[in-house]
Amino acid sequence: MRYIEPHGHMVSRVTDDYEAMVLAGCRAVCEPAFWAGYDRSGPEGFYDYFCQLTDYEPKRAAKFGLPHFTWLCINPKESEDTKLAEEVIALIPQFLERPNVLGIGEIGLNKNTRNELQILERHIDLAARHEQLILVHTPHLEDKHKGTRLILDALKADSRIQPGRVIIDHVEEHTIAMVLEAGFWAGITLYPESKTTPARAIDMYEVYGGQRVWLNSACDWGRSDPLAVPKTAVEMRRRGHTEETIDQLVFHNPLRFLAQNPRFTVR
Amino acid sequence: MTRQQILDLYFMDARSKLIDIAAFLDRVDRGEGEPDFRLKAFRNALAELHRGEPERAKGVLMSLSDPTVEPIANAPGKGAVGAFLG
Numbered sequence: 107m108r109y110i111e112p113h114g115h116m117v118s119r120v121t122d123d124y125e126a127m128v129l130a131g132c133r134a135v136c137e138p139a140f141w142a143g144y145d146r147s148g149p150e151g152f153y154d155y156f157c158q159l160t161d162y163e164p165k166r167a168a169k170f171g172l173p174h175f176t177w178l179c180i181n182p183k184e185s186e187d188t189k190l191a192e193e194v195i196a197l198i199p200q201f202l203e204r205p206n207v208l209g210i211g212e213i214g215l216n217k218n219t220r221n222e223l224q225i226l227e228r229h230i231d232l233a234a235r236h237e238q239l240i241l242v243h244t245p246h247l248e249d250k251h252k253g254t255r256l257i258l259d260a261l262k263a264d265s266r267i268q269p270g271r272v273i274i275d276h277v278e279e280h281t282i283a284m285v286l287e288a289g290f291w292a293g294i295t296l297y298p299e300s301k302t303t304p305a306r307a308i309d310m311y312e313v314y315g316g317q318r319v320w321l322n323s324a325c326d327w328g329r330s331d332p333l334a335v336p337k338t339a340v341e342m343r344r345r346g347h348t349e350e351t352i353d354q355l356v357f358h359n360p361l362r363f364l365a366q367n368p369r370f371t372v373r
Numbered sequence: 374m375t376r377q378q379i380l381d382l383y384f385m386d387a388r389s390k391l392i393d394i395a396a397f398l399d400r401v402d403r404g405e406g407e408p409d410f411r412l413k414a415f416r417n418a419l420a421e422l423h424r425g426e427p428e429r430a431k432g433v434l435m436s437l438s439d440p441t442v443e444p445i446a447n448a449p450g451k452g453a454v455g456a457f458l459g
Binding site: 141183186216217218219220221222223245246247248249250251252255256278279280300305306309344345346 | 374382383386428430431434435437438439440441442444445446447448449450451452453454455456457
């Protein structure tokens with residue numbers, strides 16, 4: 107088996123996870139910028155984090171022969187503070203030419219506030235001005251459906267945005283249709299409790315089709331499983347899906363989206 | 374997959390989860406004090422299981438979702454609890 111982990115917060119994981127992922131067939135890992143579990147005290151904290159994502163973490167992954175790519179932003183959990191968010195957004199352009207940067211992400215909404223929406227629009231503008239791919243985080247649990255609608259409206263309101271260059275992540279049964287119908291890519295996140303299980307992810311793949319869908323573990327500092335994607339591939343085998351179909355979903359689909367940035371290469 | 378194959382593959386897993394839900398509700402009933410809004414939301418979501426069409430997962434998720442459409446003025450916190458307070 108071979109697969110791409112298109113969404114993993116590897117700064118939160120131990121080296122054993124890198125080893126296990128490579129042994130399971132992982133060919134590349136992509137790490138969106140996210141919330142550290144606490145609020146940073148200022149933009150300098152983000153500068154250091156962006157250095158970690160673009161310098162140190164790719165070296166750590168390389169020790170296991172795993173190509174590491176990243177996405178940059180201030181995450182929606184910290185964008186309620188618009189002054190801080192504006193200062194962080196101003197830092198991002200100097201990092202965009204670093205060799206492992208794929209685009210702007212994971213941007214989006216958390217509690218669906220006006221301030222979060224304002225900063226989402228600023229990120230969308232940044233991505234459009236710099237012709238970057240976009241990775242979007244949709245809110246958690248009870249906030250997801252409303253937040254996904256607001257995010258789609260914000261993206262569609264900017265005529266520079268091409269839906270095929272945007273992935274809306276963490277879709278579930280009540281949001282996947284609106285994302286795909288609007289022409290965007292959809293990411294299905296596999297979590298032990300929140301988001302989806304492997305069985306539900308495969309259900310969505312079977313019901314809604316898999317042309318513009320990827321799977322990810324979004325493994326981070328919380329309860330999550332860095333091997334969730336290969337475990338879902340095993341579950342697909344149990345249902346009788348062919349090796350070709352599995353390879354298409356867990357390797358070729360993320361490759362097709364990510365390779366829109368020519369920096370993304372994988373053996 | 375046939376319905377028989379799906380049962381062979383997933384019945385025991387679903388049975389286990391069903392009993393877990395029943396035991397959870399029993400546990401809440403045995404507890405003391407007043408429950409918050411989540412228990413009512415959970416019971417309302419259970420009703421979605423009786424739907425005749427295969428969109429029960431979507432129905433449960435929508436039942437637990439914020440139905441409003443406008444962005445709110447301020448974040449009440451960072452987390453989500455899994456059901457809408459209303």
